[in-house]
Amino acid sequence: MVTIKRIAELCGVSRGTVDRALNGRGRVNPDTAAAIHEMAEKLGYEPNPAGKALAARKHKPIVGVVIYSEGNPFFDEVLRGMEDAAKEYKIYGFQVVHHRMKGYSVEKQLTLLEEIQGGINALIISPINDPLIAKKLNEMVDAGIFVVTVNNDLEGTKRHSYVGSDYFNGGVTACALLQVLIGDIAQIGIVLGDRHVFGHALRLKGFQYRMQGVSKFQIVDIIEHEDDDFLAYDLTRQLFRNHPEVNAIASLAAGVYGICRAVMQLPAEKRPVVIAFDSVPTTVEMMEQGIIKAIIYQHPYRQGHLALDLAFNYLVKGHFPDCRAYILKNEIKLIENL
Amino acid sequence: MVTIKRIAELCGVSRGTVDRALNGRGRVNPDTAAAIHEMAEKLGYEPNPAGKALAARKHKPIVGVVIYSEGNPFFDEVLRGMEDAAKEYKIYGFQVVHHRMKGYSVEKQLTLLEEIQGGINALIISPINDPLIAKKLNEMVDAGIFVVTVNNDLEGTKRHSYVGSDYFNGGVTACALLQVLIGDIAQIGIVLGDRHVFGHALRLKGFQYRMQGVSKFQIVDIIEHEDDDFLAYDLTRQLFRNHPEVNAIASLAAGVYGICRAVMQLPAEKRPVVIAFDSVPTTVEMMEQGIIKAIIYQHPYRQGHLALDLAFNYLVKGHFPDCRAYILKNEIKLIENL
DNA sequence: TTGTATGCGTTATCAA
DNA sequence: TTGATAACGCATACAA
Numbered sequence: 001m002v003t004i005k006r007i008a009e010l011c012g013v014s015r016g017t018v019d020r021a022l023n024g025r026g027r028v029n030p031d032t033a034a035a036i037h038e039m040a041e042k043l044g045y046e047p048n049p050a051g052k053a054l055a056a057r058k059h060k061p062i063v064g065v066v067i068y069s070e071g072n073p074f075f076d077e078v079l080r081g082m083e084d085a086a087k088e089y090k091i092y093g094f095q096v097v098h099h100r101m102k103g104y105s106v107e108k109q110l111t112l113l114e115e116i117q118g119g120i121n122a123l124i125i126s127p128i129n130d131p132l133i134a135k136k137l138n139e140m141v142d143a144g145i146f147v148v149t150v151n152n153d154l155e156g157t158k159r160h161s162y163v164g165s166d167y168f169n170g171g172v173t174a175c176a177l178l179q180v181l182i183g184d185i186a187q188i189g190i191v192l193g194d195r196h197v198f199g200h201a202l203r204l205k206g207f208q209y210r211m212q213g214v215s216k217f218q219i220v221d222i223i224e225h226e227d228d229d230f231l232a233y234d235l236t237r238q239l240f241r242n243h244p245e246v247n248a249i250a251s252l253a254a255g256v257y258g259i260c261r262a263v264m265q266l267p268a269e270k271r272p273v274v275i276a277f278d279s280v281p282t283t284v285e286m287m288e289q290g291i292i293k294a295i296i297y298q299h300p301y302r303q304g305h306l307a308l309d310l311a312f313n314y315l316v317k318g319h320f321p322d323c324r325a326y327i328l329k330n331e332i333k334l335i336e337n338l
Numbered sequence: 339m340v341t342i343k344r345i346a347e348l349c350g351v352s353r354g355t356v357d358r359a360l361n362g363r364g365r366v367n368p369d370t371a372a373a374i375h376e377m378a379e380k381l382g383y384e385p386n387p388a389g390k391a392l393a394a395r396k397h398k399p400i401v402g403v404v405i406y407s408e409g410n411p412f413f414d415e416v417l418r419g420m421e422d423a424a425k426e427y428k429i430y431g432f433q434v435v436h437h438r439m440k441g442y443s444v445e446k447q448l449t450l451l452e453e454i455q456g457g458i459n460a461l462i463i464s465p466i467n468d469p470l471i472a473k474k475l476n477e478m479v480d481a482g483i484f485v486v487t488v489n490n491d492l493e494g495t496k497r498h499s500y501v502g503s504d505y506f507n508g509g510v511t512a513c514a515l516l517q518v519l520i521g522d523i524a525q526i527g528i529v530l531g532d533r534h535v536f537g538h539a540l541r542l543k544g545f546q547y548r549m550q551g552v553s554k555f556q557i558v559d560i561i562e563h564e565d566d567d568f569l570a571y572d573l574t575r576q577l578f579r580n581h582p583e584v585n586a587i588a589s590l591a592a593g594v595y596g597i598c599r600a601v602m603q604l605p606a607e608k609r610p611v612v613i614a615f616d617s618v619p620t621t622v623e624m625m626e627q628g629i630i631k632a633i634i635y636q637h638p639y640r641q642g643h644l645a646l647d648l649a650f651n652y653l654v655k656g657h658f659p660d661c662r663a664y665i666l667k668n669e670i671k672l673i674e675n676l
Numbered sequence: 677t678t679g680t681a682t683g684c685g686t687t688a689t690c691a692a
Numbered sequence: 693t694t695g696a697t698a699a700c701g702c703a704t705a706c707a708a
Binding site for chain 2 (some may be wrong): 001048049050051053054057091092093169172173176177180181210293294296329330331332333334335336337
């Protein structure tokens, strides 16, 4: 096993010098630094995380988590994954501070970021799609903060990595799943939160892409409910009035419970096949009642855990993420394998 | 953060004494030991894995892996998970030695275990269901070896934990999936390796249990192919000859490629709906060709990784597994979300 | 039965 | 610009 000590001996310098050279702390002769780097490279030096952790205990890196999670049960599991990871890493002097948000207010998220900016070493955020947020994230990266986006990405920013699901494939899978459930002929109502939300739009695109393979699938309407269950309820009822021929509902976002309550008002034989995303408690309840036939599941727990893993690996182990984006699989769940 | 040093100070003894008391190394006055234990309990002492790892570097714990993996592509992913975990833990002086086996010979596994018994600190094994193996595992546990069973459990032994899939639920899910794919009426051929293999039998049970909910599902035959693709091929062809009414095939074990090759000989309009387990390369190929409609997936990579995690947590961190069994979910995969 | 000293690999401080 | 030294938490050989 190759250590700083070994490198120091081989290069004929002290461990302190090797440390400074390898970690770019300055105050070291460029020539010796080059020699040290070369030697480390040659021997395949990998810093020992145990030693690092032990020595870093006075540092106590702080991770800020900013998620618009209030009232959004999807994030409960994401947060549980983060908490489990945090517990695991606490021993390394690793602190996680949560900042939950209610809505999608750009100003609120922005001021929150400004508030915590000075006190964190890493940021895990589900960012709102807005140029101001993007700019702020870039600013924080420049200030040396390790930034991971979760569940929603801001491409084109300097964020170090992204953890989330594959939205386009989610739409593709939803369409394929519907075909499996209903056969080759369907009059489909699509329900989502907002066509301008990145993830929703991408799922819709995926759905439409996959629909090209099924000539007798027709989208009769696309409803936008702003992630509000009651609006979803009203609009879905309206959909059934305007389009009694609808025999399939694809819910691509939240608002699932509202949709289902509207479906339940139809007589059993007229109810469409319903599929949805995410196994939040109300959705599970609707599966148990047979209203929803199948869902697509996006490993929320693992999303949360993985995001914190990345921060830990960077801050404690000094490991840069392997990928710029960690995209988890879409899974299909029936009530039987929930 | 509470450390051995702190406990030593508070108890008015030396760190060495605390270490001996807490780790049961003997040579310590029962009274002081009791006081130390009490203090540790009160303060919620958790040994720091970084310190432990650092101090234990001379020990180099060795993990032996015994898996009948040769010629069984399912285990390729399991092994990949193990290898990734091993790479991650190598820095802690953690060594993994693989022992692949070809068949299911009890004697071979037994002699292999005897060979390696003396040289390992932990054992990860997919054990053959046999009293002799069970006895040997108990013996190894008694000798202080940490034992984890993978993919196949030996209940009633002293093994510390099990990592694998939920076989009964896999069968339940397979039946539900078939219903989704084909509707409420089906003449089903069940194909498995050996009715006496624990996992296969349990899946069959699960399938039959779920069938109670579908009055017009009928099992016309149950084929056993001993995990041999060519035997599977012959027997499946025979099935089609004897039962031309078969419109669904549920493959509950290996031999998938043989089954599919038999299916491909039927004219397209007479081909049954086929479902299978595990996304091994030949199975994926058959999905791409449309022969298999859907599969059930059991997170093989995670099984392998998790098994090694448990060994690492025990040997390096001193953490006993939280559960006596880690049962991963069955997932449903269409070609779209593979 | 108990305490002391040393080392594991890394980082930080201080002196040279 | 460098090197020596102490510290992090734990384990252990050895001394008392």
